[in-house]
Amino acid sequence: MSGGKLLAGAATLGLSVLATGVRNKDTEMIPVRSITSITSKKGMTNTTVSVIVPGNTVDFRVSHGEAKTIKETLQRLMLA
Numbered sequence: 422m423s424g425g426k427l428l429a430g431a432a433t434l435g436l437s438v439l440a441t442g443v444r445n446k447d448t449e450m451i452p453v454r455s456i457t458s459i460t461s462k463k464g465m466t467n468t469t470v471s472v473i474v475p476g477n478t479v480d481f482r483v484s485h486g487e488a489k490t491i492k493e494t495l496q497r498l499m500l501a
Contacts (some may be wrong), residue, residue: 459472461488467485469481
């Protein structure tokens with residue numbers, strides 16, 4: 422999933438989890454109010470931003486440059 426898709430989903434108060442590279446219409450919406458925390462872990466080629474909700478963790482692999490913006494945007498939405 423690209424960071425742009427993640428930010429677009431977050432801006433609409435839900436995270437649109439789309440399987441990249443797969444052509445189907447399956448999506449999952451996670452309301453921002455359901456997010457309990459957000460973590461990030463820098464890897465060799467990308468950063469994993471983990472969105473934790475009750476009973477599940479959703480990982481997004483994004484570029485190093487996008488990770489900080491995504492994490493800060495989600496945290497700001499959580500506190501709004």
